[in-house]
Amino acid sequence: MALWIWPLTILSCFCITFSRNEELKFFQSATELNHLTVDNDTGILYLGVVNALYQLTENLEVIRSVETGPRKDNKKCTPPIDENQCKEAVLTDNYNKLLLLNKADNTTVVCGSLFKGICAIRDLQNISDEKYYVDSSGEKSFVASNDENVSTVGLITSLNNDQVLFVGKGNGPNDNGIIISTRQLYARDGKDIFEMYTDSAAVKSAYHSSSTQQFVAVFEDNNYVYFIFNQQEKQPVNNRTLIARLCKDDAHYYSYFEMDLGCKDDDGAYDHCHSAFVTTPGKELAENDNSLKSAMCVFSLRQINEKMEKNRNDCYTKKNTSSFYKLFSAENPCNASKNFPCGSEHLPYLLGSRNGVIEKPVLQKEGMNLTAVTVAVENGHTVAFLGTSDGKILKVTLDLKTGRKNTLFLTYLTRDPYCGWCVREGRCTKKADCGAADMENHWLWSPSGTCVTIISADPLNMSRRAPAKVELTVNPLPTLTESDKICCTFGETVHSAQLKEGVIICDPPDIIPPTPKHQDHVSVPLQLTFEKNKIFFASHTYPFYDCEEAMNLIENQCYSCASNRWNCQWDWKRHICEESSSVQDVIKQNMEEECPQFLNPDPSIIPMEYQTTVYFEGKHLDYYQVSISRLIQSYANETLQLNLSIKTDKVNIDSKLMVTLYNCSYGRSDCSLCLAARPEYKCVWCEEDGKPSKCVYEKLCHTAPTDTCPPPEITRIEPKTGPRSGGILLTIMGSNLGIKAEDVKSITVADKECLFKEEFYSVSTRIVCQVGPMNELQQGQIEVNINGKFGKSPSEVLFTYQEPHPSQITPESGPQAGGTRLTISGRNLATGSKKDVQVSVGSQPCNVTEFGDEIICITGRNNKVEPVPVIMNYGGTRIIVPQQFTYSENPTVTKFLPVNSFSRRYKYSGFISMVSSYQQLCTERNLTLNCAYSCFLQFYGKAVTRLNETTVVFSSPPILEDPENYNITTVILMDHYKLVVKNESHSFAYVADPTFENFTDGIKKQVNKLINAKGSNLNKAMTIDEAQAFVGDEPCNIKTLTETDLYCEPPEVQPQPKKRQKRDTINNLPEFIVKFGLREWILGRVEYDNRVTDIPLNLILPLVLIPMLVIIGISIICYRRKSQQAEREYEKIKSQLEGLEESVRDRCKKEFTDLMIEMEDHTNDINEAGIPVLDYKTYTDRVFFLPSKDGEKDVMITGKLDIPEARRQTVEQALYQFSNLLNSKSFLINFIHTLENQREFSARAKVYFASLLTVALHGKLEYYTDIMRTLFLELMEQYVVAKNPKLMLRRSETVVERMLSNWMSICLYQYLKDNAGEPLYKLFKAIKHQVEKGPVDAVLKKAKYTLNDTGLLGDDVEYTQFVNVYVQEGGNDSIPVKVLNCDTISQVKEKIIDQVYRNLPCSQWPKADSVVLEWRPGSTAQTLSDLDLTSQRDGRWKRINTLMHYNVRDGATLILSKMGISQQPEDNQQDVPGERHALLEDENKVWHLVRPVDEMDEGKSKRGSVKEKERTKAITEIYLTRLLSVKGTLQQFVDDFFHSVLNSNQVVPPAVKYFFDFLDEQAEKHDIKDEDTIHIWKTNSLPLRFWVNILKNPHFIFDVHVHEVVDASLSVIAQTFMDACTRTEHKLSRDSPSNKLLYAKEISNYKKMVEDYYKGIRQMVPVSDQDMNTHLAEISRAHTDSLNTLVALHQLYQYTNKYYDEIINALEEDPAAQKMQLAFRLQQIAAALENKVTDL
DSSP: OOTTHHHHHHHHHHHTTSOTTSOOOOOOOSSOEEEEEEOTTTOOEEEEETTEEEEEOTTOOEEEEEEOOOEEEOTTSOSSOOTTTOTTOEEEOOOEEEEEEETTTTEEEEEESSGGGOEEEEESSOTTOEEEOOSOSGGGGOOSOSOTTSOEEEEEEEETTEEEEEEEEOOOTTSOSEEEEEEESSOBTTBOTTSBSSTTOEEEOSOOSSOOEEEEEEEEETTEEEEEEEEEEETTEEEEEEEEEEETTOTTOTTOEEEEEEEEETTEEOOOEEEEEEOTTSEEEEEEEETTEEEEEEEEHHHHHHHHHHHHHHHHTTSSGGGEEETTBOSOOOOOOTTOTTOOTTSOOSEEEEEEEEEOOSEEEESOOEEEEEEEEETTEEEEEEEETTSOEEEEEEEEETTEEEEEEEOOGGGOTTOEEETTTTEEEOGGGOTTTTSTTSEEEGGGTOOOEEEEEESSOEETTSOOOEEEEEESOOOOOTTOOEEEEETTEEEEOEEETTEEEEOOOSSOOOOOTTOSEEEEEEEEEETTTOOEEEEEEEEEEOHHHHTTSSSSHHHHHHTSSSSEEEETTTTEEEEOOSOSSSBOTTOGGGSOEEEEEESSEEETTSOOOOEEEEESOTTOOOBOOOOOOOOSSSEEEEEEEEEETTEEEEEEEEEEEEOTTTTOOSHHHHHTSOGGGOEEEEOOTTSOOEEEEGGGOOSOOOSSOOOOEEEEEEOSEEOTTOOOEEEEEEEOOOSSGGGEEEEEETTEEEEEOGGGOBTTTEEEEEEOOOSSOOEEOEEEEETTEEEEOOTTOOEEEOOOEEEEEESSEEETTOOOEEEEEEESOOOSOGGGEEEEETTEEEEEEEOSSSEEEEOOOOSSOOEEOEEEEETTEEEEOSSOEEEEOOOOEEEESOSEEESSSOOEEEEEEESSOOTTTOSSEEEEEEETTTTOOEEEOOOOSEEOSSEEEEEOOOOOSOGGGSOEEEEEEETTEEEEOBOSSOBOEEEOOOEEOOOGGGEEEOBTTBEEEEEESSSSSOOTTTOEEEETTEEOEEEEEOSSEEEEEOOSSOOOOSSOOTTOSGGGSOEEEEEETTEEEEEEEEEOSSOOOOOOOOOOOOOBOOOOOOOHHHHHHHHHHHHHHHHHHHHHHHHHHHHHHHHHHHHHHHHHHHHHHHHHHHHHHHHHHOOOBOOHHHHHHHHHHTTSTTGGGOHHHHOOOOOOTTTHHHHHHHHHHHHHHHTOHHHHHHHHHHHHTOTTOOHHHHHHHHHHHHHHTGGGHHHHHHHHHHHHHHHHHHHHHTTOGGGTTSSOOSHHHHHHHHHHHHHTHHHIIIIIHHHHHHHHHHHHHHHHTSOEETTTTEESSOSOGGGBOOSOOOOOEEEEEEEEETTOOOEEEEEETTOBHHHHHHHHHHHHTTTSOGGGSOOGGGEEEEEOSSSSOEEEOSSOTTSOEETTEEEOOBTTTTTOOTTOEEEEEESOSSOOOGGGOSSOTTHHHHHTOTTOEEESSSOOGGGSOHHHHHHSOHHHHHHHTOOGGGGTHHHHHHHHHHHHHHHHHHHHHSOTTSOOOHHHHHHHHHHHHHHHHTTOOOHHHHHHHHHHHTIIIIIHHHHHOGGGTBSOOOOHHHHHHHHHHHHHHHHHTOOSOOOOOTTSOHHHHHTTTTHHHHHHHHHHHHHHHHTSOOOOHHHHHHHHHHHHHHHGGGSOHHHHHHHHHHHHHHTHHHHHHHHHHOHHHHHTTHHHHHHHHHHHHTTOOOOO
16 A cells, blocks of 8 residues: 555645645655644644654644664564574564554654554654653554554544543554554553553454455544454455444443445445545545556445444344354354443354445546545535545545535536636636625536526527517526626627516627528527626527528428428418418418328339329328329330429429339340349230230230240350460350350350350340360351250351460550550450450569550569560460560659649649650559648549650649648659659648638629639639639639739629529529639629519429328228237247147156166166276376377377387386486476477477376376476466466466376376266266167267257158067077167167177277178078168169168067178178178268258259258258257256266365365465456366366266267267356357257356355365375376386477477576586487487
């Protein structure tokens, strides 16, 4: 805690009262500040710092100082310190722990951290005068904590007319364990000063290992003393903020009661309190902190007391007793009586409750820690001063009412709680500096955020044609007297205001500004000021509306007027919008729905040339006589959108009616196009006698339309030529070329096949194919086959094979930057098309832009100035142009005119000259401008307008405004070269834009036949020749152009305006337009002396109205019918679902009963033969090395060491030396670090290396554990430093993580064997039995009964279970076996083997392919095989034989015999003559139960029935209920397994307890308090690292074979186990995987099991290092001899050999390794193992 923040904070409070002009006073100590206190009577300050005390004046001048340290001391020694007895004593700093003023005795109590926290009493006036100090009283005088990091708080108060000291302190490692105590400040009755008030006046901690409390504050209220402190609990790890209370006169602490004090928001709790302060009314402010987010909370002391009394009463009445506890005791405390408010001797005491007071923060701060708080009162408001950990002070204001927070203001300059707005003076002042502050509302407090505001006006608005007085309501209105005069400034008009009953009345402005264009009102500013000193105090904007403008906002004028917000009305007779009046025959405001309108044309799609009646709705047409205008038809497009225009009396009523006309004939010139039209158009191909065939609307065809189209016709092709090598795309165009791509069967070009490209096909009109190669140059026709109809191109449409021959290029050179327009000439260059030819210049592609007899392309960039070849590619033909292209240096700029431009695109810049002539290169340009500093944007201009060899002319593009604020670079893109427009003296610059002033009132009168326009910056970058002006459409000749004026001579006769609008005489005047480059301004309109009156147009179109009403009742009836039908469907589905649920429930019960009966048989087998647990070596081999790349053939499993017999003894001796070297910790740590630093040392290699190391060190598992622990601490440090501790142990990416996996596997083998093995084995057998009960597809590996939706057999397979198939094996008695008639012969063999050999380990069972199965239905025997000559065949598909195929019946007898007696090859076997031949047919595809849908023969799928197609597309989701059935059947076995591995009440392996305690210890060491992080560590180290692996691979621990379908179900259970171990809540939805949804209900229970398991392990008795080492030694002794240790050492040495130099260098750089000569020893071993002769 940064204690020095406190004095900074409080000194700031004092500075507030000083004058702002005073010089800042400060005091700086040489050491850290600990405490500060103030004598409010004298203003003297007392400072306690490290090793000193200071007494200061209120101006921070030093009165006296006292040195208090350093002194010789040791925290473990008891004072007085005698160096002979305490030899560990050294000079130790003295931290000030308490500094309290005792005004009653005129003394100061001072406690330091030296000498066990002994205190002294000093004179209040002279701190140098030490009145009392004794260091020989022993433990009774140890008051404060002697640990500088443990806080101490104290309170001096009176008790029975004597002064006592209440002390609270944390329990440091060397403290006496007293947390709270009462000390007397007087000597009496044989007791010394600072001795405890009574022997029991203390709270003693039961914890001795470290500090668990950090005290924040102590204070008193009435008869109570309160302590606030933080407490860190270990079991479980938790931070709490507590408030404790005891009666002041309770000498035995019977009344002690503590409870939680919570500061929480929606994001979580602030669980560490740093500072507290109590306000005068008894309100408490407590501030809590959490990392870099901190907050301030406000509590009511009265509320705290009430909560404590309620808790005590609940405890007495035995309510919610689970939240109560007795300090340092586990007994139930609640058996007290409320008749003893301060407790009693016979009642339990030192009570606590976790049910405390929780408040939400009133202030939160991100990125800073609030560490101190104090409170002051200013102007009746509470102001809190907050100190931060970085030495800053914040001010906030708090309105505290009855203990509740009301408002909170942060102190910015405008919200300082010491300031306010002085209304009459118009400035921000303190209240004392405002002359009229005592008058109501004349001084407005800043944090209230209140200003004098005009809150309403009456009327709210008014018409500009009827202005009137405005009554203004002001809030808060300052108290005004008769002498106070107020002025209203309304626009440009100033009037004296009237004050009447708190309302200010203002006269309207004399001149109302014109209404802006495209608006319906103008807002006029209104200000209120004091007339005497012109001080402003309120403002407002007042709207004046214009109804004439309001009707033009949208197209429908009636709607625009009636829907307007102003008080306007629409006069439908005169078609005008006017101010509202009492006239009734009008459309009032907000009655826009009364306007006439037309709706819903029917039909909306109409065929052309066929008379169709259109119906539409009309509304509110009573005002008008209406007729429909003529429908305009057009045949220029396929469809045409038409508006039905309806007008009356020159007024547009509604123009929103729209229909679509369509023409079947348009764009459908042939039959195929016609038949491909949209169905709703109802187009048919009509062939009538005597008329040409065409596509028409179906009702226009008087004969039966045709269904088939004539043969295809080819009209043209593109291209007409191609290279002899082919490879180009040919486009064939014509008619009747098919309706869809599938209609195209074949294409030939010059009798050569052309490959059809379906993606480019266009209905009927275009076919694209890829031309094939031709052996010789020739010409030929094109032929297409469209659904058996052939079409050949006419004789004039031929395709020619030819060879292109390029001869030269132009130009022969270009800039390095590229972009040159290169022209290639020659013969036959127009071979193929543009997209078929690619050109490259050197190694760079040249983009082809033009294709023909000459080919033009744009060159790319080249790094060198050099000649390069030009290469052309036509399809697959590569041709080199005889002439080379030369890359030359890039051009430069020498001069440019003019030197300036405006920032907008106004003008053309002048000339830019260049050194070199590049006319032929610069044919396409862009101008690029770059704002290089603040924006870094680019603006592009148009291409160059004129070009010769040395000059270019361009138009400057527009850029951002204020060009002077940017560094702008102008660039010409010359080909691809960016040419910067600058020379040695200056660069092309942009200047500020010109601005023009609009004409007054929008009209300019002609004066002396000249028009004057005013503005600014007019000639900075514009000349009189470039500028243009217009009156209407006619030019105005510019005579003068200066920086501020433009004069021009208008035409003699007034021109017409560009846009004329009726009923507006102003808009009939011509506009005055100024153009600078591409920018133009319309400054207003020009009025000539001889204005011509517009003659209105009187073109009245006849209107026709065909009214039609749509019957609403029909819609209602249809809706009701639909609703009733939907209800019936819902009830039907609900009934089906209920039946489905009942069916699943019944099926689960039946299946579970059958399974339990079956499992009883298995249990009997287990009791007889035992669980087939693998021996230790096989178990470790499979866990460590089976997942390796070699699998079962791995050398560690086979144990074969490939060493010549002559060298075996030497090698083995060297390996034993290498083993000794591995037992050197320095060598092994360096070895591992060196390997992990190699980039090629992959994650797989790390896993394998760790497994080898585990076997090699298995003889010394204690040493192996020590190495693992050392590496683990390094790994943890990396993640903690990187601030990602949660990611640790997430994967096995390091050697130590795999070492941990192996360590857990070793330590838990016996636990698996004795405890968890049986439920796991039963779960495996239950899944296997349940899977084999139903069909299993031998090819797809899918089953009917499974837990995995991806492995679910998505089809209903008919099958029968044979209960009594009897098997004879080796002449023994028959054995009944349960099989299915749909089982393959191999599946039957496996089930028979499983039953016959059930009492033997799986490894001793014969393989299914090593036995022969025979069936003897009569006197002859029939050999059963999966595939033979009798197998069902369908094309290339063969179905695997089943018992059903052979017609084997229930109760049949099968004979199983071994095939390996004669050891004859399969080819010579006589008993299976057809099987071998059938298996050798490579082209055959086999299937079992379900034939894959995507593999269906294409022809059959096309010809098959609809029913078969639907069957092949069956949706597997309908069978998902089987998952529920299987899950319910297996639930008990899953639960049993989970309970066996997640139950801390049963046997817990010592390794688990040992490692979990290690994780807890490291978390505490690294100050990791996040429970989620520790939970993740434990989960990743045990459940996910070990149990999931064993669960998914039961063959690692049992001698069993795991079939794929069983493995799929185990994976689902393993995933559920993983989900149970995470604290993350998985939100499930309908889209969640079925595997997640399957165990969604149970997952919460499993999560609780994991939590309880971790909690139970934490509460167990710790496993000491000695006990753990003993346990590991026993494992080593029992199993090391069975492992392939020498092989592991030999394999480990391979890594040493591979990284020999790196390891030697690492050893030579390590001082410890140098000392033990480890590098030398490794060299000796290498020489022996590799048979090398060295110079060692």
